[in-house]
Amino acid sequence: MSLVRNSDGSFGIDFPNDTKIYLNLVYSTWELMEEGKNDDAISLAAALLNTDQPGWDPIPIYFQGYFRMLKGMAHASMGQLSLARDEFQASLQIWETHDKREPNDLANTTKHELQKVEARIEKELKPTGEASEGDGKHKFEGMTKVGTGQEQQDDHSEQTGN
Secondary structure, eight states, X not given: XXXXXXXXXXXXXXXXXXXXXXXXXXXXXXXXXXXXXXXHHHHHHHHHHOOOSTTOOOOOHHHHHHHHHHHHHHHXXXXXXXXXXXXXXXXXXXXXXXOOOSSXXXXXXXXXXXXXXXXXXHHHHSBOSOOOTTSOOOOBTTOOOOOOSHHHHHHHHHHHTO
């Protein structure tokens, strides 16, 4: 990386070619997400994160954190909250372990997105109604009640008369 003078007289940074490629892939992932193509964005990021094939070097740790954050955002926008949380946590671990610059805007963005996802998860798990004490029934937003099997036994008894 070197400082260069642009044609307009301003200064800029000339990145190495591999960094330019990764930056273009970041922009491509963002564009896919903006177009609503979250599955494609997730696939692109996953492919870049899984370069453990012979002759391939792993992508730089900075971009690993970035692509994990983008995957988390794509999963969150699709309502896949536990997957989003996992990606945000993995990204945050990278920022806190390998990129300790302060302030780190990507770490702050990741923390903010993780908090939003955790709040959504908490909201979905929050009971919406009070059940009578001891009846064993609970109502959760966004979730279906999972039976104990007794309902199926009762239905079978009604059908067979046993």
